[in-house]
Amino acid sequence: MNAPTDLLYTDQHEWIRVQGRMGTVGISDFAQNALGDVTFVDLPAVGTVLARGAEACAIESCKAASGIYAPAAGKVTEVNAALADDPGLVNREPYGKGWLFQLEIADPSDLDRLMQAAQYREFCAKEA
Amino acid sequence: MPKRTVLFDRHERLGGRIVDFHGWLLPVQYEGILAEHAHCRQSVVVFDTCHMGQIAIRGSDAAGELSRLLTQDAAALPVGRARYGLLLNERGGILDDTILLRLADDEFLLVVNAGPRDSDFDWLAWHMSRSVTLEDRSQSWGKLDVQGPGSFAALRPLVDAHLEKLAYFHVVRAQCCGRQAIVSRTGYTGELGYEIFLPMEDVPAVFDELLSREAVRPAGLGARDSLRLEMCYPLYGQDIDEETTPLEADLGRFVDLRREFMGAAALRAVAAVGVRRRLVAFRAETRRRAESGMEIAAPDGRIVGAVTSAAFAPSLGVSIAMGYVEAACAHSGAAMSIRHARGELPVVQADKPLYKQGACRTIVPGL
CATH class of the missing domain: 2.40.30.110 (Aminomethyltransferase beta-barrel domains)
Structure with a gap:
């Protein structure tokens, strides 16, 4: 299972890449594999203000529909428009072109609660 | 305790994701539902359908008795043909949807769903004349569904019958990979396709032989569901059940x-x-x-x-x-x-x- 070390992870299998006050959010390789083929991503509206842990959007796969939760509180500044025509990007490049949305992080201390890659790998090993 | 089909080990080896479907451990997918769906529409896939029920009905009264209990007019069904129809209760509620195959004047095979297969058998046994022999051979006979435009080319070298003459909803007894089998031109995908009925012990060898052909890939329950829904074929227990009648169900x-x-x-x-x-x-x-x-x-x-x-x-x-x-x-x-x-x-x-x-x-x- 692939989990890059420059990201932080939630126990709901979202990742966040932090650059200053901005965070890019997606789902992990473990999550995309468990979901199977993604067929639709219901993205949040730009400008949406999210509380930490609030449902930000939903991902539908052939098998299931899953909520995606904000790893940190903040405002949605951008969404990945490419997913409308090609939601399979979430499967093929979960840490790259399959990102979901960008967040202006309201409180950086939210990030302290997230897992580092090594810890997240252990967490997934227990879930599998 | 969920049951395994005779192909369970092969599903695991092929990377199948196993789920519990009506008490049966079956693969929902192997490589992915979208890829398997597309491969069935464009080429050819094989489904393990050994969980489905097979009931053999024999006797000189079989046609008359089946005509009385099924919506299929068994007496009017020629030998070598199959027909879709329903098993209803007195209120017209659907106990199951079935395919009836006529193998001889006095011999039929009824293919039923995995969920209600035991209750179907009990219902038939209760309502049929004793002069008819009923045999639940779901344990001893299995089934493989070979579906897709490439199914004819994949199957022809393995079957000793004139497959090119087998029309839609026609049935033939044949040797498949040298084993006794029944082949019907039926399916649940909307594509050209065949269902192969075999003694259970012969199923693995035929499954392996099919998968050894380059075009043939295995497909799971996920693709089976999206394929059937694109064709608007109802799924028993979901779109139709005892509380629905065939008239409501557009059947x-x-x-x-x-x-x-x-x-x-x-x-x-x-x-x-x-x-x-x-x-x-x-x-x-x-x-x-x-x-x-x-x-x-x-x-x-x-x-x-x-x-x-x-x-x-x-x-x-x-x-x-x-x-x-x-x-x-x-x-x-x-x-x-x-x-x-x-x-x-x-x-x-x-x-x-x-x-x-x-x-x-x-x-x-x-x-």
Whole structure:
């Protein structure tokens, strides 16, 4: 299972890449594999203000529909428009072109609660 | 304790993701539902359908007794033909949907669903004359579904019968990989396809032989569901059950009300006053899909029905659904709205099947 070390992870299998006050959010390789083929991503509206842990959007796969939760509180500044025509990007490049949305992080201390890659790998090993 | 089919170890070895389906451990997918769906539409796949029930009915009274208990007119079914139809209770409620194969004047095979297979057998045993021999051979016989435009080319070298002469819903006894088998040109995908019935011990060898052909890939329950829903084939336990009649389920063409059979009187009474609801198909304009149980609203906001099946339709690029709506609202082209957990999902009622390129009825296979 692939989990890059420059990201932080939630126990709901979202990742966040932090650059200053901005965070890019997606789902992990473990999550995309468990979901199977993604067929639709219901993205949040730009400008949406999210509380930490609030449902930000939903991902539908052939098998299931899953909520995606904000790893940190903040405002949605951008969404990945490419997913409308090609939601399979979430499967093929979960840490790259399959990102979901960008967040202006309201409180950086939210990030302290997230897992580092090594810890997240252990967490997934227990879930599998 | 969930049951395993004779192919369970092979499913695991092929990377199948195993789920519990009506008490059977079966793969929902191998490489992925979308890829398997596309491969069935474009080439050829094989499904393990050994969980399904097979009931053999023999005796000089078999045709008459089956005609009395099924919507299929068994007495009028020629040897070497198969017909889809229903097992109904006295109220016209659907106990199961079935395919009846006539193998000889006095020998039939009834293919039933995994869920109700034991209750189907008990029902037949209770209602049939003792002069008819009933044998539940679900444990001793298995089935493989070979489906897709490439199925003829994949199967022809393995079967000693004239496969090119086997028309849609025709059946033949043949040797398959040198083993006794029954081959019918039937399926649940809308594509050209065959179902191979075999003694259970012969199933693994034939499965292996099929998969050794370059074009053939295994497909799981996930693709089976999206393929059947694109064709608007109902799934027993989901779109139809004991509380629905064939008239409501849009299966009236499989029911001849001039004939006498279990449930016919109740259906004639329903037909006289008209059905209250009807199973219709929907097409969305987006990929977002509904889920079974979601309410269906008319343009004025009134709830007129509920979804029974829904999926993303890979061949159409949008989501689709089936559901029951009030009979007065059942019009192809009618715009409706599904009450989705995340807002309204606009849909349009569409003619069945939703996928229209399926070549299951093609006259000359392999072209």
